[in-house]
Amino acid sequence: MKSWLRNISNWIIGAPSFVWLVVFYAIPIVLVFLLAFKPVDAYGGLGEGWTLKTILDLRNPSYPAIIWRTFWQGIVSTTVCVAVAIPISYQLARMNSRWKNVILLLIIVPFWTNFLVRIYAWRVFLHADGIFKKLLVAIGLIEDSTTLLYNQWAVLVVMIYTYIPFAILPIYASAEKFDFSLIDAAKDLGASSFYAFRRVFLPVISKGIWTAVMVVLIPAFGAYLIPDLVGGPSSELVGDKIAQRVFIDRNLPHASALSALLMLAVFLPMLLGKWLNHLRRRRQAREGRI
Amino acid sequence: MGEFLRFENITKRYGQNTVLDNVTLEIQAGEVFSLLGPSGCGKTTLLRICGGFEPPDEGRVILDGVDITNVPANRRAVRTVFQNYALFPHLSVWENIAFGLKATGQDAKTILEKVPKYLELVQLTGYEHRKPGQLSGGQRQRVAIARALINRPKVLLLDEPLAALDLKLRQRMLIELDTIHDDVGITFLFVTHDQQEAMSISDHIAVLRNGRVEQVGTPTELYEAPRTSFVAAFIGDTNFFEGTVETIEGDYCTLNIDGFPEIQLFNDKKVHCGEKIHVSIRPEKFFISAVRPELTDAKTNLLHGKVEEVIYVGPHTRYWVRVQDWRVSVVQQHHGYGLDERRIKWDDEVWLWFGADNAYMLEHYAEVDEQLLALPDLEPEELEAVVEGGTQEVGAAE
Structure with missing residues (x-):
């Protein structure tokens, strides 16, 4: 095929997804950022002109605690999810295919039940009259007066529960392709099992791990249903605030400003990480050690 | 060491x-x-x-x-x-x-x-x-x-x-x-x-x-000196013959192979008269000629047969020669200038001879191993099929 022809056909093949990404992804993101600089009118619509007022409103004294909580809950739940998903994926990838499929199915089965129903199930489970609480009281681990529900710990537990499959699937997909003879090779060269795991298995499946981190961290930062249903007034997250601004206050610019903040909170550390990594590689290349 | x-x-x-x-x-x-x-x-x-x-x-x-x-x-x-x-x-x-x-x-x-x-x-x-x-x-x-x-x-x-x-x-x-x-x-x-x-x-x-x-x-x-027919067939090419020991004289014995004249053989396995044994003779141990050779060494065996197949591969030529019921594989190195040599062709009557020391008695023989010879340069999986499956047809699965 002639090269210009191939170029054109590549464009034609790529066009639908490109258009899709621009229309449904790039433009909305730009809009979210732009909306943050629009004034609000009295009826919940957008006013004329541009303003910095919304950005300045973000200095609301109740926000730092909420933002901080969103951050640490997001990071803790992501860390736990990934930390649990790695050994599970490692074992899954080494299993024979029959058991592997059964367990993968078990991991996916909860998705067949509606998300809301599953969260309500947690409410029943953790409820003051629920089995779990009664069991803990019976063992003597907690007092009868302790509430398991409506606090940030309940939010964390349910978030971890919800996101673990999202962490397992990308990590498993990488681990499945992992050539386990590399572990043999590492041990053969004198590495301990742990060294082989850390220096060979983890780096080789790192793409899957980073995908899992992104896939869990982003919805965890944006979560609002879970804190809404199993959290109390003191366990609100940024997601709750955004929802409130949209549905209750009808203040789209404020919601946009908060959303933009969340997006930057994910995006900037990612960029920073890439840049540091790039610097490190450059330094190594200079020292001739790659 | x-x-x-x-x-x-x-x-x-x-x-x-x-x-x-x-x-x-x-x-x-x-x-x-x-x-x-x-x-x-x-x-x-x-x-x-x-x-x-x-x-x-x-x-x-x-x-x-x-x-x-x-x-x-x-x-x-x-x-x-x-x-x-x-x-x-x-x-x-x-x-x-x-x-x-x-x-x-x-x-x-x-x-x-x-x-x-x-x-x-x-x-x-x-x-x-x-x-x-x-x-x-x-x-x-x-x-x-x-x-x-x-x-x-x-x-x-x-x-x-x-x-x-x-x-x-x-x-x-x-x-x-x-x-x-x-x-x-x-x-x-x-x-x-x-x-x-x-x-x-x-x-x-x-x-x-x-x-x-x-x-x-x-x-x-x-x-x-392959001990078994498997080794003989797996490493290089060979011919297997089955025969009965007739007489024993010193280090040598004579072997009666169906359809062959009496064959003399170095008796390194200390076989006894009347014993049925298998011998392996490598193709390059044979000499081949269209004219009957003058043999000076008494410990040489001479066979007469008809060429069935000739494959010329440059440094040597491979012949398959029919001697009664046996199909003998022979490899002849070309020492002279190839174009001048008088070539042996299909259906030519030829003489084959080999030294008594060049036929090797096997300790163990299995017919399966002979298939290895018929199927040179196999992929490992195919070889496995032959070695383990015995009589099963190679390649039939595909």
């Missing part, structure tokens, strides 16, 4: 399947020892047991006087070059080679000193920044070798290291391996299904079949 690595009564089973059956082998320090056999013969399992990746069900592995049967892989002074090389894809050539030093906690100075040396040994200086994905097959293999050698193992295990390379590269790497072996002086345990590879590189070869050692010997011993 005495015995260095010893497999003692090694048995390994996977479920009902006995992969290694009471295997005992002795390997000398500094030699290249090959495990040769079709796939499924247990050679790779034996290698994995030596590497510490799998424990034997019974038996011991002794290295340099120490029983290492239960020593884990990372504590054995044994390194492996894997069939797929198993290079770490996320590490550069340099880091791959340095891996063994880092994993065993050697300091940065040693690493900086040793890695360039081994890069040089395998002629990869200048490639240290490349990732395995940016290397050719031969280069990858050299990284694997350098990586395995850098910790100065007592034994280097090579698991079909050339199987993934094309023919030309395979021949070059074989020579290179030999050079590296001479440089480092480490014992090589080489696993292969390719008899030519094994013959050209090894000091000793163990021929394995269905988990048993069929024969151990130098390449020459295996070729010239």
Whole structure:
């Protein structure tokens, strides 16, 4: 095929997804950022002109605690999810295919039940009259007066529960392709099992791990249903605030400003990480050690 | 230099399947020892047991006087070059080679000193920044070798290291391996299904079949004095004949092969009169001529037959000659200028002769093994089908 022809056909093949990404992804993101600089009118619509007022409103004294909580809950739940998903994926990838499929199915089965129903199930489970609480009281681990529900710990537990499959699937997909003879090779060269795991298995499946981190961290930062249903007034997250601004206050610019903040909170550390990594590689290349 | 690595009564089973059956082998320090056999013969399992990746069900592995049967892989002074090389894809050539030093906690100075040396040994200086994905097959293999050698193992295990390379590269790497072996002086345990590879590189070869050692010997011993029809057929080409011992005179006996004149034979197996035996005669041991030769040596056997097939391949010609019920494979080297030589053609009446010392008595003969001769240059899977399936048709499954 002639090269210009191939170029054109590549464009034609790529066009639908490109258009899709621009229309449904790039433009909305730009809009979210732009909306943050629009004034609000009295009826919940957008006013004329541009303003910095919304950005300045973000200095609301109740926000730092909420933002901080969103951050640490997001990071803790992501860390736990990934930390649990790695050994599970490692074992899954080494299993024979029959058991592997059964367990993968078990991991996916909860998705067949509606998300809301599953969260309500947690409410029943953790409820003051629920089995779990009664069991803990019976063992003597907690007092009868302790509430398991409506606090940030309940939010964390349910978030971890919800996101673990999202962490397992990308990590498993990488681990499945992992050539386990590399572990043999590492041990053969004198590495301990742990060294082989850390220096060979983890780096080789790192793409899957980073995908899992992104896939869990982003919805965890944006979560609002879970804190809404199993959290109390003191366990609100940024997601709750955004929802409130949209549905209750009808203040789209404020919601946009908060959303933009969340997006930057994910995006900037990612960029920073890439840049540091790039610097490190450059330094190594200079020292001739790659 | 005495015995260095010893497999003692090694048995390994996977479920009902006995992969290694009471295997005992002795390997000398500094030699290249090959495990040769079709796939499924247990050679790779034996290698994995030596590497510490799998424990034997019974038996011991002794290295340099120490029983290492239960020593884990990372504590054995044994390194492996894997069939797929198993290079770490996320590490550069340099880091791959340095891996063994880092994993065993050697300091940065040693690493900086040793890695360039081994890069040089395998002629990869200048490639240290490349990732395995940016290397050719031969280069990858050299990284694997350098990586395995850098910790100065007592034994280097090579698991079909050339199987993934094309023919030309395979021949070059074989020579290179030999050079590296001479440089480092480490014992090589080489696993292969390719008899030519094994013959050209090894000091000793163990021929394995269905988990048993069929024969151990130098390449020459295996070729010239195969114990069984399997070894005879697996290593090189041959002709099998069945006959009855008629008379015995001193070191020689006479053999009655159906349809042949009386055959004289060196009696190294001390057979008795009336015994039925099988002999193997290599195609190149025959002389062929269209005119009846004047034989001066009394210990020469002369046959008369008709040429059925002629294949000219440059340095030599291969004939199939019908002698009564037998189809005899004969290879004749061309010593003279080919165009001038009077050529033997199809349907020519010819004379064949061979010395009494050049026919070798087999201890064990199985008809299955004769199929190996009819099917040269098989892929390992096909060979397996022949060796294990016996009468089953090769290629019929496809």
